[in-house]
Amino acid sequence: MPNRYTMTDDEKYYFDLRGYLIVRGALSDREVSLGNEAIDRHASGMRERPPGLGGTSSVLSTPTGRLELSGMLGWPEPDRTLFRRLLIHPVVVSRLNELCGPGFRLDHGPGLIGGNKGAEGFTLHGGGEPFSHANWYRVQNGRIRCRGITVAWQFTDCGPGDGGFAVVPGSHKSEFEAPVDLRSVENPEDLVVQPVMKAGDVLFFAETATHGTLPWKAEHQRRSVLYKYASRGAARAVGRRYTPESRYGDWVKDLTPEQHSLLYGPGYHSGASHRANLGSDGKKVWLVDG
């Protein structure tokens, strides 16, 4: 019986091969119930996201949005207790020390992704190509170096064919871009796997794996709580102090647009904030939409 609080060589093999790993039964039945009760008490904060994540896919798109809920770490006692424990759960710390390296950090989240029967899917995204500065994956000297890992705690079962998280195993190392009709799951070529999980299981996946969501087909509500981690030197989501004004003050308004563009904080998921890159021909420097 492997020690659940160290990452085994077998787990490293599977993570490196597939880009994801499931640790079964990481939560007790009591912890699953505590989490679900806390989520139930905050159900009024759950929002149905306006549909659109499935794009134009005939497989993924439905008229019903997925459910989202966040803020668990700041919920009043006792509801936050379990979610704060999960942030630093030994099963997570042991695996992320191996996968993201010492000093790994919570980049964003946690957030619940849920769905009632009929909730839409999410176009598969990510992949080894194009290269992701935020989430790249490589192995060096026998050690996995994965900059972006999501840890998804399952609070309800995902049975065969239920939908929910889906992944193209091995795609975190792909050197070619995923075909559009694979991403839309309209022509999946048997490559898209929906891992079967039980409430209490925890899923680790490389953000650079091609992954997304299949429409939810089960009668019960899907509940997966995602913590988005990163290596210490990586920034995935932009933080609150992202704009040059928030980092340096109002004097940045006197800068040229090109100078101003370099003073943004780190991060790639910029939401509404616009990020520009610089181009140069050796004589001039200009902004390139980025």
Ligand SMILES: O=C(O)CCC(=O)C(=O)O
């Ligand atoms: O669990 C899911 O439904 C997929 C989540 C996802 O695609 C993501 O977090 O990037």
